[in-house]
Amino acid sequence: MTAMGIDPRGLTEDDLxxxxxxxxxxxxxxxLHGSDDALARHTSRTNELESEYLRRHPERHVEPGRLxxxxxxx
Numbered sequence: 001m002t003a004m005g006i007d008p009r010g011l012t013e014d015d016l017x018x019x020x021x022x023x024x025x026x027x028x029x030x031x032l033h034g035s036d037d038a039l040a041r042h043t044s045r046t047n048e049l050e051s052e053y054l055r056r057h058p059e060r061h062v063e064p065g066r067l068x069x070x071x072x073x074x
Contacts, residue, residue, distance in 0.1 A: 004041060004045065005045060005048075008048050008049050008051070008052035009052060011052070013056070016049060016052060016053060016056075017053075019049055020046075020049050020050065020053060023042065023045060023046045023049065024046075026042070027042065027046070030042045
């Protein structure tokens, strides 16, 4: 376990994705209305889960339009 929450390495793929989606959905509310501690914890937990996702999927698909070159073309 991390300081708060299950160690991301112990999550199934479905659980990891569910947790990431939830954190992304609650980010704005936490940013606008959460305490400094809540925002710091939200940020650190997001980083933990995103790092685990990237560790599992180093070759994930990246949309060409999300790259610098693709943005220039728009």
